[in-house]
Amino acid sequence: MSIRTKATAAVASAAAVTLFAGTALAASPGAPGVGDPYFPGYGNGGYDVSHYDIRVNYNPTGDQLSGTTTILAKATEDLTQFNLDFLLKVKTLRVNNAPASYAQDGDELVVTPRGGLRKGQDLTIVVTYADTPSQVKDHNGYTAWTKTPDGALAIGEPEIARWWFPANDHPTDKATFDVNVAVPTGVEAISNGTFLGTTRQINGWTRWNWRSTKPQAPYLTFLTIGQFEVRQSTAPNGQPYVNAYSESLGANLDAAKASVERTPEVIDFLTENVGPYPFEAQGGVVTPYLGYALENQTRPNYDAAFFRRGANTYVLAHELGHQWFGDSVSVHHWRDIWLNEGFASYMEFLWSEHVGEGTAQENADFTYDSYPADSPFWQVLPGDPGAANVFDGAVYDRGALAVHALRVTVGDEKFFEILKTWTAEKKYSDATIEEFLAVAERVSGQQLDQVFQTWLFTKGKPAEAPGRATQVAAADAKVAPKKAAEPKSRAKIQLTHELLDAHK
Numbered sequence: 429m430s431i432r433t434k435a436t437a438a439v440a441s442a443a444a445v446t447l448f449a450g451t452a453l454a455a456s457p458g459a460p461g462v463g464d465p466y467f468p469g470y471g472n473g474g475y476d477v478s479h480y481d482i483r484v485n486y487n488p489t490g491d492q493l494s495g496t497t498t499i500l501a502k503a504t505e506d507l508t509q510f511n512l513d514f515l516l517k518v519k520t521l522r523v524n525n526a527p528a529s530y531a532q533d534g535d536e537l538v539v540t541p542r543g544g545l546r547k548g549q550d551l552t553i554v555v556t557y558a559d560t561p562s563q564v565k566d567h568n569g570y571t572a573w574t575k576t577p578d579g580a581l582a583i584g585e586p587e588i589a590r591w592w593f594p595a596n597d598h599p600t601d602k603a604t605f606d607v608n609v610a611v612p613t614g615v616e617a618i619s620n621g622t623f624l625g626t627t628r629q630i631n632g633w634t635r636w637n638w639r640s641t642k643p644q645a646p647y648l649t650f651l652t653i654g655q656f657e658v659r660q661s662t663a664p665n666g667q668p669y670v671n672a673y674s675e676s677l678g679a680n681l682d683a684a685k686a687s688v689e690r691t692p693e694v695i696d697f698l699t700e701n702v703g704p705y706p707f708e709a710q711g712g713v714v715t716p717y718l719g720y721a722l723e724n725q726t727r728p729n730y731d732a733a734f735f736r737r738g739a740n741t742y743v744l745a746h747e748l749g750h751q752w753f754g755d756s757v758s759v760h761h762w763r764d765i766w767l768n769e770g771f772a773s774y775m776e777f778l779w780s781e782h783v784g785e786g787t788a789q790e791n792a793d794f795t796y797d798s799y800p801a802d803s804p805f806w807q808v809l810p811g812d813p814g815a816a817n818v819f820d821g822a823v824y825d826r827g828a829l830a831v832h833a834l835r836v837t838v839g840d841e842k843f844f845e846i847l848k849t850w851t852a853e854k855k856y857s858d859a860t861i862e863e864f865l866a867v868a869e870r871v872s873g874q875q876l877d878q879v880f881q882t883w884l885f886t887k888g889k890p891a892e893a894p895g896r897a898t899q900v901a902a903a904d905a906k907v908a909p910k911k912a913a914e915p916k917s918r919a920k921i922q923l924t925h926e927l928l929d930a931h932k
């Protein structure tokens with residue numbers, strides 16, 4: 429204790445000399461949020477996380493989660509205290525090996541390290557905890573953790589971390605992850621990245637070890653526990669490839685496999701169109717208990733319902749498209765959600781054309797025609813949908829039309845150059861719609877704000893579908909334009925969007 433105090437004092441005074449050189453800056457509490465206008469409590473100020481080591485035990489019987497998360501971070505300002513986003517019951521908390529006092533206040537875990545922290549200081553934060561996550565509600569009374577008959581799912585957007593590990597829970601603070609989960613032997617525990625194998629525990633349990641070496645947003649980090657068939661192999665590009673199929677998929681199992689087993693093929697297709705695949709592993713997980721799909725980094729999770737009418741590779745094109753649009757390049761604020769959903773939805777149009785089930789233009793025409801001008805659909809702005817409408821259908825469908833509008837305005841060559849420039853320049857980072865506009869204008873050499881204004885930021889149905897071939901002769905001008913024919917891909921794309929959109 430006395431040694432520790434002296435060491436801290438020495439470090440602190442050295443830092444004061446080098447960093448502050450005489451200026452008396454007062455330390456203050458870190459902000460309880462990163463300043464996201466839609467979700468003010470998300471993330472925290474004052475520090476930057478570089479790594480999470482999540483080491484937990486989970487017993488499906490009783491939904492018991494316990495363990496330790498170790499966070500490596502750096503203080504970005506002088507701090508008297510800082511927050512983590514966390515809901516479970518904390519048992520102990522240390523900062524740089526010293527016990528720190530803490531308080532749990534709503535969705536925030538407020539940490540007060542002894543003697544405060546200096547800007548630039550490296551932090552090792554160790555939190556031990558135990559709780560029953562399915563019974564823990566956030567300040568809205570909402571529970572994102574799903575207890576299933578055979579295990580649990582920690583899968584959610586825009587938030588899930590707080591139900592299973594303490595985090596700086598915002599996509600603007602990405603980190604690498606080790607996820608090590610012990611479960612009773614015979615139960616499977618799946619997460620992101622590379623599978624490092626299982627280790628037997630002395631008590632008859634087995635630990636599953638997963639590693640993500642590329643920057644990853646906390647909400648994209650998942651845990652799927654239950655009875656699964658796990659398939660491990662190597663993708664044609666040499667990357668480790670792990671799929672997991674719930675043993676409760678019943679009649680949907682074969683259709684699920686006929687889709688998800690094509691993951692490397694879809695990744696290769698997207699690579700050609702939008703740039704190099706940004707991550708180090710591949711895969712997919714299918715469960716009957718999710719209700720939707722989520723673009724978890726390297727390994728999306730899919731509900732079995734996507735495959736209830738047979739194989740559906742459109743939901744793969746969507747979730748794997750998110751690996752570039754959403755996971756590698758994340759939203760700066762949740763208002764920028766079009767950068768995720770508009771582009772992931774457009775990848776379905778590209779895939780439709782690739783597999784000969786309708787061109788992107790035919791899909792755009794049909795989508796445009798399927799919403800009458802008086803539909804409330806046209807009243808939600810994909811460029812600023814509001815916190816309650818972040819996953820509204822308009823963000824997906826009108827969002828995809830906006831991407832197509834850009835494409836027909838700049839032409840194919842510039843369009844794909846814009847996508848590749850964007851995914852390269854913003855790789856592993858976060859960005860705004862305004863930054864996308866700037867890149868699109870720079871690469872194309874065209875002024876594009878009108879296109880964005882029309883498709884993202886103006887209520888009401890735009891006068892014409894983007895790029896539609898309207899060779900209506902002058903004499904026919906009074907005849908209503910012909911409705912677009914339904915592309916073969918439409919039923920699957922529609923099923924995909926019905927299940928994906930309109931979530932919280």
Ligand code: TRP
Nearest residue numbers: 584585720721722723819928931
């Ligand atoms: N982003 C997901 C997708 O389009 C869908 C989604 C929206 C979601 N909200 C969610 C998934 C909440 C899980 C939880 O692929």
Ligand code: ZN
Nearest residue numbers: 746768769772
């Ligand atoms: Zn999506």
